[in-house]
Amino acid sequence: MSYDVVIVGAGFAGASAAYFLSNAGVKTLIIDVKGWDRVGDRPCGDAIGKHHFDELGLPYPKGHELEGYVKGIAIYSPSESSSILVNGEGFEVHRIKYVQRLLNEALGRGCEFLGNTHVRGPIVKDGYVVGVKLWSNGGAKEVYSKVVIDSSGNARSVVRYLPRSWPVNESLELRDANVAYREVRVLNHEIEEPEVLRIYVNNEISPGGYWWFFPYSLMRGYVNVGLGIRADLRGLHPKDLLYKYVLSRPEFKGSRIVEAGGALVPTRRPISSLVWNGIAVIGDAAYVVNPVHGGGKGSSMISAKCVAEAVVNALDNNDVSANGLWSANICYMRRYGCKQGALDIFRYFLQKLSNDDLEFSISKRLVSGDELNEISLRGRFEVGLVDKVVRLASLLTRPSLLIKLRNVVRYMDLIKDHYMNYPSRPEGLNEWVRKLGELINSYHGSLT
Ligand SMILES: Cc1cc2nc3c(=O)[nH]c(=O)nc-3n(C[C@H](O)[C@H](O)[C@H](O)COP(=O)(O)OP(=O)(O)OC[C@H]3O[C@@H](n4cnc5c(N)ncnc54)[C@H](O)[C@@H]3O)c2cc1C
Known part of the structure; x- marks a missing residue:
């Protein structure tokens, strides 16, 4: 069996990739260890921002796919006596039914689905992933493709078996x-x-x-x-x-x-590269979850879109090397990865705040709901906001919080800028990763 693309894992990430690739007429097989009835199922809060569907051109959930409308999120202080309302439209989505909807549309355009099938790892030839080994109906099989997309979530069922020198195999620290x-x-x-x-x-x-x-x-x-x-x-x-x-x-x-x-x-910055020779990785397997609120469905869909576009290009150009697929990284890092990088630093900051500081920040409205929304959407404190927060914190005599806040804002900016300068070719990756590590270590050093 041979395809242009094999997708491993039919969760939000994999189903979105199948949807986008089938739209472009790419011959695709999507495999999941679960059967059709359970695709997309996993423990989740099921919330997702409406803007993701608008930005990616994905259909809104409707009918039985939709379990609720969201008009905002209230964030409560430790005492629960104060809260900040962050306005924003969204949905509570029925995971299985929405994933089945995306897959059904993809199947209608020629994509194939293989359920109850366990992918056991990649087939690598001459430095390229050229297919996957699988276990189906009690027998071992092989499927070949020009590109394999690993969207198997925490299992990372393909990339984890690749050499550690391939940047798509980056381990997760607890x-x-x-x-x-x-x-x-x-x-x-x-x-x-x-x-x-x-x-x-x-x-x-x-x-x-x-x-x-x-x-x-x-x-x-x-x-x-x-x-x-x-x-x-x-x-x-x-x-x-x-x-x-x-x-x-x-x-x-x-x-x-x-x-x-x-x-x-995985509440951290994204994997340093979503692609390598013949392989791409998306969704939780690529650590694309928002580090602060832990939402990963929207960013799974973004990573799927960036990878699908790059794969279509690479197939057109007959070049599925890391270089041929590299535009996936440029797309993802500019669109979402830069924000994730900055919010990863913000996460370290938040995780170190005491209940007292959290109570103070929320009850005194250091940041309003709209401003929090902006930080979450852009991964940056705008200059006016920094001034306001610093003014409030100093007026309210919280010098220690003020220093920590100034520091985190500075590092968030540095990291976001670093992501905006993501290398244009694979050759620049090692140096970029080295500098990113230096910045992160320097932030940690500044906390002691
Ligand atoms: C408790 C909890 C609450 C959350 N709440 C939210 C929320 O409210 N909003 C939000 O946006 N995000 C939330 N998240 C995160 C979100 O659920 C994930 O980021 C998102 O579902 C990831 O989608 P995925 O497609 O990458 O992975 P998954 O949904 O995990 O899909 C991976 C697929 O790969 C398949 N697979 C794995 N290994 C193999 C193999 N070897 N062979 C074949 N198939 C395989 C699995 O069966 C699965 O179908 C929450 C997460 C948790 C744990």
Whole structure:
């Protein structure tokens, strides 16, 4: 069997890639270890910003694919007595049904789907990935293609077997990840303002992360409630913390569990290259999750779009080398990676704030909801905002917070600029990665 492209993993990333590639008439096979009924299924808060669909030309979820509308997110202080509302439209999406919708459209344009099939690793020839080894119907098989896209999420089922010298095989350190657990529950009462998602920051309840309450506004009483913590905190488990501090509250009394589960979330900057010879990597497998809020569906779709466009070009030019596919990196790093890099630094800053500092920042409105939205969208504090925050913090006599804030803003700018200068060819990558490491180490050094 031979294809132009084989996609490994039919989650949000893989299904989006299949959608974009089939649109361009590329002969594609998409494989998943799950059967058709479960594609796209994984523990998730299911929230996604509307702007992603608009920017990428993807269809909005509709009918049974849509479980709720979102008009904003309220972020609560540790005492829960203050909050900031970040306005922004979005959806609560039915994971499986939306992924099936994308795949159905792709299948209608000639893409093929192979479910219940376990990909066991890449086939490498003369320094290129030329296909994958798989296990299907009790037998070992091989499938060949000009390009393989690894969208297998945390499993990284293809890239993890490639040589460590290939930049697509970059390992994940636990300090750069969250481990999150969530349940979907039906409450026995109405939820107030079901179109507002709620995020609660509190270092005792969810160290290095947050806990959330995301109602499904179109399904009366349904809520997605979960908790994430830094993955390197030994002896702590997000499920235990969720039960101890959250689900023990009166509003959950008598509620019914519909779904439960957890997973690792790579909350860091993206992998340093999404492509190499004959291979591309997208979604969680490429660490494209937003480091601060942990959302990864939108950025999975962005990485899929950038890679699909590069693959179409590379196939047209008959050059699937790292260089031939490189435009995927330029596209992704400019569009989202630069923001992820800056927000990765902001994450370190946030993870070190005490409950006292968090309470102060939220209750005194150091940053408004609109300003937070801007930081999240652009990965940068605009100059006017820096002045305002610094003025407020000094007026309110918080010198230590003021120094930390000035410092993080400076490093966020440096890192974002570094990503905007991402090398135009693979030859420049090693030097760029070296400088990025220097910047990150220098930020850590400045904290001690
Ligand atoms: C608790 C929790 C809450 C979250 N909440 C949100 C949220 O509200 N909003 C948001 O945007 N993001 C959220 N995220 C992150 C988001 O879920 C992920 O970033 C996103 O789903 C990643 O999609 P993906 O396609 O890259 O990976 P996945 O959805 O993990 O898909 C990978 C696919 O690859 C398949 N696969 C794996 N190995 C193999 C193999 N060897 N052979 C064949 N197939 C294979 C799997 O079966 C799977 O279908 C949350 C994550 C967690 C854990």
